Amino acid sequence: MPWVVSYSDILVLATRDGIVLVGGPYFPVLTGRRDSNESFLDNHYYKTLMRGRGLLFADQQLMANEKTAAAVTDYAIDVGIILRTKFAHAMAKLFKFGVLYWIRRRRSVRTAARI
Numbered sequence: 001m002p003w004v005v006s007y008s009d010i011l012v013l014a015t016r017d018g019i020v021l022v023g024g025p026y027f028p029v030l031t032g033r034r035d036s037n038e039s040f041l042d043n044h045y046y047k048t049l050m051r052g053r054g055l056l057f058a059d060q061q062l063m064a065n066e067k068t069a070a071a072v073t074d075y076a077i078d079v080g081i082i083l084r085t086k087f088a089h090a091m092a093k094l095f096k097f098g099v100l101y102w103i104r105r106r107r108s109v110r111t112a113a114r115i
Contacts, residue, residue: 008033043083046076 009031020026045059049072054060062068075083 006031006033007037042080043076043078046072046078050076 009029012029012033013031016027016029048054049060049063052060052063054062062072
């Protein structure tokens, strides 16, 4: 449908624009994705880890530690409530990270970051 933008497209466009805003290269992004919000932040990733089929070795290592394996199990049996709630809390925490501390400590904010 014309004038309808999916959440997937918004995420891709926002990522590209964020890269451009910090001095990265502009690159064209194709739009027209369909959202499958049912599978966004679902437990498929964790179920895969429990079957020993993690995509990366580092992913599968979550099952090697008792504490992280318990978290993987919790997320694997979750219907999305725990994962979505923790994701939202983590994103909120990330978005406010350092905002007030820079002002209180009277430090300057860099205009450019170099590696």
